[in-house]
Amino acid sequence: MADLKKEGEAVNMQEHAYVIASQQNKLSYRIKKNRASYVMIAPYFILFFFFTVLPVAMSIALSFTYYDMLQMPSFVGWKNYIKLFLEDDIFLISLKNTLILAVITGPVSYLLCLLFAWIINEFRGWLRAFLTLIFYAPSICGNAYTIWTLILSGDRYGYLNGLLLRWGILDEAIQWTKTEKYVLPVLIIVQLWLSLGTGFLAFIAGLQTIDKSLYEAAALDGIKNRWQELWYVTLPSMKPQLMFGAVMQITSSFAICDVSIQLLGNPSVNYAGATVVTHLLDYGNVRFEMGYASAIATVLFLLMIGTNKLVQKLLRRVGE
Amino acid sequence: MMEKQYKVKKHKKGKILGIFKRPEKKLNRSAAGNTLLFVLMGICGVAMAMPLVMVVNNALKPLDELFQFPPRIFVRNPGLENFSDLFILMNDSWVPFSRYILNTVIITGGGMVGHVIIASLAAYPLAKHDFPGKNILFSMVVLSMMFSWTVTQTPQYMIISWLKINNSYWALILPACSFGMGLYLMKQFMEQLPDSLMESARLDGASEYRIFWNIVMPNVKPAWLTLAIFQFQQMWANTGSTFLRDEQLKPLQYALFQIGAGGAARAGAAAAVTFIIAAIPIIFFLICQRNILETMTTSGMKD
Secondary structure (H helix, E strand, O other): OHHHHHHHHHHHHHHHHHHHHHHHHOHHHHHHHOHHHHHHHHHHHHHHHHHHHHHHHHHHHHOOEEOOOOOOOEEOOOHHHHHHHHHOHHHHHHHHHHHHHHHHHHHHHHHHHHHHHHHHOOEOHHHHHHHHHHHHHHHHOOOOOHHHHHHOOOOOOOHHHHHHHHOOOOOOOOOOOOOHHHHHHHHHHHHHHOOOOHHHHHHHHHHHOOOHHHHHHHHHOOOOOHHHHHHHHHHHHOHHHHHHHHHHHHHHHHOOOHHHHHHHOOOOHHHOOOOHHHHHHHHHHHOOOHHHHHHHHHHHHHHHHHHHHHHHHHHOOOOO | OHHHHHHHHHHHHOHHHHOEOOHHHHHHOOHHHHHHHHHHHHHHHHHHHHHHHHHHHHHHOOHHHHOOOOOOOOOOOOOOHHHHHHHHHHHHOOOOHHHHHHHHHHHHHHHHHHHHHHHHHHHHHHHHOOOOOHHHHHHHHHHHOOOOHHHHHHHHHHHHHHOOOOOOOHHHHHHHHOOHHHHHHHHHHHHOOOHHHHHHHHHOOOOHHHHHHHHHHHHOHHHHHHHHHHHHHHHHHOOOOOOOOOHHHOOHHHHHHHHHOOOHHHHHHHHHHHHHHHHHHHHHHHHHHHHHHHHHHHOOOOO
16 A cells, blocks of 8 residues: 555656656746846847848848949849859969968968967966967067068068078079969968967967866876877867867968968969959959859858868867 | 975076976976977077067167168167157147047957957856757857958948947947957857856855856956957957047057058158057067966866
């Protein structure tokens, strides 16, 4: 009798728990329960909607129109995209250049950021802050790459030409920024020099948040040198920062344009230094064909999303 | 305790080892590795410091050296004429320079502080709460960073006109508060905080806002100091000429650029402008970087 009663109670309890669980699973309940969360994200996401989501949505919509910023946009369907891939030879060149630049500078820059952040983390105090500044200098000094115009200047007074002539490696000065075959290598080198930016500082901050006792534990567990320590302790502990750095790297590697325009001009010699974004700027800011420029931006956007998916997959394997 | 050990070691082994942060970790550090890294840092450091060296030297060059061909990096007869030229030009401006400085404090400061607070406030629930719609909102923020900024400028301008905040500080501050990068950065750092930290505060009856302000934010200080650096740089680089029409609203950096853009006659003042434009974010950068280190040595909160 008592057993039966207990059983009944248990069933009742179970039912009760089930009812509560199903209530908790209901969307409206979950939204109500998390009211504080929604209030906290509201200020940001309201602004984000107005100043980012809406403009991006409008740009994507504009990519299906012809829009010269004077008349109202007129709908043209897929015409911009078709023109982009079938008629616009320069776009294809710029796409190829962008991919080459991204594939080379992206991973190398990312590793450089990590390497230098990791080395700087060995120092302390003002020396550390100073070293960080030195390595971050190209990113903080406005248009720092103007120094490369002195180095790469095409006459024999350019530093690079001067040096190579004095050493007898060259017989005559080379127009580094105006010769087709040197254009991409020049872009790659300057871009690598500029690479210690956002990701670098994020890594520096990330290294600071790693629990120091993990290192002591790892030393007891038989980790022998700094390289093992890096792979088994440091990198797994800063995975969120690695992800962040990767996204920032993708956005900067695919959007290379300032360096190209400043050093090589826009258009560069025979479009050898054209990138997707220089092409976009050409249409957006010079020819005022905003519809076409928006189509270029949308293609670039999709390209970056794809790359991001791939990179995030790779990064999940760090430290395994 | 560890700090004390470190100080003893410093006295024994001399100054060079003293600059390393964790001498107690020496079991995992070989002398050969240290030397290799030092040499690498030295060579790369020289290459990276070039723009800094050039900006400083140019600011100290008298006019004849600025126009010398071929140009030299190092100054021969350093002087401060460029700065005195600049100050004379600044006194001539019809909007007093104190007004420009006030505008910069409002725009750069507002955009920076506003973004750090608003983005952090949104990052905390995204990192630590579980609520419907969270994943889609977060991926929207990450993806938004990949859309080319050049194209969204035009629609953004229209929206700012619709909202009727054109030609006011808000036109610069509000969009700056909604940048995607800050939220992403803060969320990544907050994700690493142990849940137990917040759980115990919740048991003590603290509200989510209190937890955010008193527990989460102090523990991610390196993150928001870094974000402040980025945001300061962004806002400082923005001269606001797209949205601000009234001269009285324009920031200091705009006025400085105007003086610098005066052609060959003002080359000296322009060099001084370049120096000041670079120096202010650098000072801010150094203060922030110095503080990033100090936080974590004092609070070792992790499980």
